[in-house]
Amino acid sequence: MISKARTILAPAIIAVWGAWSTPAALADNSLTFGLLMVGPYNDHGWSQAHYEGGRYVEEQIPGSKMIYIDKVNPADRAGVTVPMVVDDLVDKGASLIIGNSDDMKDGIREAATQHPDVKFVHISGDDVLTGKAPANLSNLMGRMEYGKMMAGFIAGLATRTGKVAYLGPLINEETRRLAVAAYLGARHAWTQVRGNAAEDFRFKVSWIGFWFNIPGVTADPTQVVRNFYDTGHDVVLSGIDTTEALIVASQRRQEGQDVYALPYDYVGSCESAPQACLGVPYFNWGPDYVNLVKAVAEGSWVQSWTWSGPDWRDINDKHTSAIGFVVGDAVQAEARGKLDKFIAQLGNGELNLFSGPLNYQDGSVFLKAGETATDRQIWYLEQLLEGMEGPSR
Amino acid sequence: MNRLREHLTDGLLILAIVVSFTWLLLLLVGAVPQHAFGHLLAGSFGSWSKFARVLNVWIPLTLCSLGLLYAFRAGLWNIGVEGQMVLGAIAATGVLRLGTESLYPQGYLVLAVVAGMGCGGLWALLSGWLKTRGGVHEIFAGLGLNFVALGLVLWLIFGPWKRAGIASMSGTQPFPADLWFPGLEGWRVSPFALALVICTILATVWMLNHSRFGLRLKAVGHNPKAVQLYGVAPNRYLLYAILISGALAGLAGSLQVSDIYHRLIPSISSGYGYLGLLVVMLANFRLLPIPFIALFFSALNVGSIQLPMMMQLDSSLSGVIQGACVMSALLVFGLRRRKQSSQR
Structure with missing residues (x-):
């Protein structure tokens, strides 16, 4: 049934797709990371701070690319679940996925279990502390x-x-x-x-x-x-x-x-x-995001529960202070x-x-x-x- | 043959209006229309996992739409379908909560689905009674009951059914995997749920188009006063219709809980009740187009997530397309009726 559907659907779609649009450039070897935000990316608050963190990574690590999706919550996007969106981001080549909401705890854990080759970060969570996290899932929070x-x-x-x-x-x-x-x-x-x-x-x-x-x-x-x-x-x-x-x-x-x-x-x-x-x-998520993306790119990823504090020398240093x-x-x-x-x-x-x-x-x-x-x-x-x-x- | 040609012309006309309208809209916001349509298409039919997601939306949407059709046949506007879905979800959650760590999880799953249908049906029956006994129009009763249902689900999630220690919009504690609606390894959409919908479609074809019940329902819908002369009690048929309508919505709600989210969340209905109204209107209140239109709408819902991801466009475009479809359909159907009556 599946393979039949595939054989019928696939050529038709490719044909229509080809005729209608020029597909986006295929992912090259550079690292793509996905960011799931619970609110709008420009909310002047929590989600925007993460969005800017992702942009900072793109500045600091040449060749890195962020794909983001905002308003990932059942009220704004009815019927859209975290595992669904993660499937999509992985299809688009993401090898690291960051979920920025407390509310995504179950969804990120489920997605991490489904994609053991992809690394996940759940912001503000404690799955690593409680031992519920699979090996490819880390937690990050600021103090x-x-x-x-x-x-x-x-x-x-x-x-x-x-x-x-x-x-x-x-x-x-x-x-x-x-x-x-x-x-x-x-x-x-x-x-x-x-x-x-x-x-x-x-x-x-x-x-x-x-x-x-x-x-x-x-x-x-x-x-x-x-x-x-x-x-x-x-x-x-x-x-x-x-x-x-x-x-x-x-x-x-x-x-x-x-x-x-x-x-x-x-x-x-x-x-x-x-x-x-x-x-x-x-x-200021940028510095910690850079560390995470680097770890994935260099293959030095280790599961961690990170609670990053201010850099007391200068709490407003955007390269060091969380x-x-x-x-x-x-x-x-x-x-x-x-x-x-x-x-x-x-x-x-x-x-x-x-x-x-x-x-x-x-x-x-x-x-x-x-x-x-x-x-x-x-x-x-x-x-x-x-x-x-x-x-x- | 002539009828078929008319339907085809209508369909093409609607499609042409919608596409050109959306095309213009996209040009206005500075997007490349063919890219947007391409992403919508690839995002819904581009791979098996995406198509499976479309089917996961199609299942509850089709159930709600079929349910609505029963009500429409009897001349009822069952706006309360959202609330009926929510009540079905609540009932299913209640049953599944009892079934945690049970030795017979399958039994509880069956019970959850049955309870979902029952509660959805009873909730619908409330607006039916308000109409037949109290003379309250079913639109107002349904809307009111939708708000009550929403209040109820929020109260449960933030009150008695909240997770240990925290109350959260992400809903109740997820059920253990043995209380999930059964699926097949690697399928991503439950074939049993699909089978359930297909059976419902077939049953509805028979009930509405080939049974005495369907004929009477239609008669009640057309002329509730006249049917009394033939010994049919119109109120009874109104109640039957809305009961079935609610039961199907409740079934959809119980599947949302047991098959999709594996827990109760505040927006468990995902707006499929209201979307179902659009599906039925676009189908011109006929049965056969419903599964296909529901599939089209589901594809739009699923595919539209690509727009913010790939083009930084708002995904509400899918809603715009759905709305435009219904508006242009009403226009085309209206013109068709006018033409027909002037020909006579």
């Missing part, structure tokens, strides 16, 4: 908790009302980890740098249900942010893939309200509303100085915000006094912390 601490720190310096809000996506280990890091940074600025009482500080987390707005499915992030500003919060930290928080902040500023926002993910996120932006913690922070135009010189000092302290280990005593939201002990968190404790953070408002699970 964004540092970026979030910086964002929180700036928010803690800037807030006048003492009420900071966090626009969260869905609830999982990663998002709890990042919300907590932002909280720790903000609380540090409020109490240690500004010398205010911890009781006067509020940190509220609201989750919309997904990484970006899906009308009718998630809570509308625009409405959630408006609600934050209407209830006395004057700085909003965004934890979602897109820039609604900054857009609302900018509108409110035009109406005369003294409020700010910090977007997330992408180095250029502030550009759409610089006067309302206190800064953006961003991912995590960076752009300070917004709205930040005063004095605050910039304090941030620089904060970053230096984080970098030289003088300051570790994940140190006890810290309690979970339900009052149980996370870290005893004098204890610091291990990577694993931070990665698999079980709850939000005491002092934060909003659901933990």
Whole structure:
């Protein structure tokens, strides 16, 4: 049946195909890698950061070529699954496939099992840690908790009302980890740098249900942010893939309200509303992507679980640092100085915000006094912390 | 012979309108039309694995379209087909969740499909009852129930059926492989699901075109008042029609869960219910063209993923082509009717 269908179909298709179009150049020996993005490649957020990372690889490694497909999620592309798209990318010659969403975990694992000769990277996943990953699947993530601490720190310096809000996506280990890091940074600025009482500080987390707005499915992030500003919060930290928080902040500023926002993910996120932006913690995927592509090209691939941090010598060095922070135009010189000092302290280990005593939201002990968190404790953070408002699970 | 020639002219006319319209549109956005069409073609029929993907869309789309045809025969607009598909998916998921680690996975699979059909049918029956008892137009009832179904599936995925620790748009925990709808090694589309659809097509041919039931359904659709004179209760036939319609949509939903996604996801219906409405309209509410039009639409859906990948074009072009097909078909059919009535 199959071979019959093939014999009938193939010549017909080749004939029509030949008559209609000039096929794209066949892949030569150069390395092609595929990038699957959950959102639009130009979202000024998570997906765009990956897209730029892929472009960086093309610049740095001559002969490398990216094929990308964006909006790979069941709401935008109904009926399209990750294994399907991977089949297609492999047909087009990709020998490394990067999937950029937490949501692609099952799909990437399935595809990796189906294509043992192709290498896979699942961003933000933990299949290598849990042992579920086949040998050709690695995980990569950036230590964004540092970026979030910086964002929180700036928010803690800037807030006048003492009420900071966090626009969260869905609830999982990663998002709890990042919300907590932002909280720790903000609380540090409020109490240690500004010398205010911890009781006067509020940190509220609201989750919309997904990484970006899906009308009718998630809570509308625009409405959630408006609600934050209407209830006395004057700085909003965004934890979602897109820039609604900054857009609302900018509108409110035009109406005369003294409020700010910090977007997330992408180095250029502030550009759409610089006067309302206190800064953006961003991912710089380029350097790690280059390492991965090189490893595949040279045949030196080893399965790995990589959690890349900032390059503390210069967190904004685009050739070395996986995590960076752009300070917004709205930040005063004095605050910039304090941030620089904060970053230096984080970098030289003088300051570790994940140190006890810290309690979970339900009052149980996370870290005893004098204890610091291990990577694993931070990665698999079980709850939000005491002092934060909003659901933990 | 004359009829056949008319159908052929209509078909060619529709195709010509659609192609020239799309061609112009592509030129307007600065793309090379023949490349776009080439990618669509190669992306859907270019290899067995791509064609298998087309068939995986064709299966639920054809089932929904066939179901819709029963409703249309009785003069009903079953817009609720999306929700009926979702309910079928929910029922199938519920059954399969019980079957995890069971010794008889096949039994649970059969049960899942049956439960999917049952729940889809009952959900459809709700709009049927609202129409026959409450006088609510089935379009409004169906739309309302679609929203309820969507709310239900989201609640289940983010609530009672969420994965351990996290709730995610990627859906519930995938089922173990022994609870997947059976396929054949290397086929990429389940021959059993294909067989199921082909049987449904044959059964529908018989039911609608050769049985007393089909005749009565048609009569109810044409003139519900007159049929009462012949002792046919129109309401009963309306309910039969929408029940079958919903059951087929529920079957499609249960296959989406057990055969395609192996779990319940928020957009489990993939919009095939609404697309099925377009298929049936383009088929001019006739049975025989439906499988072919469904195949064409499935190919567009699958092939269109090439456009963003190869040409940085938005894949919604396939939707534009599908919409243009239906609009020009309505135009051509309308003109044909006008010509015929003026000839008389």
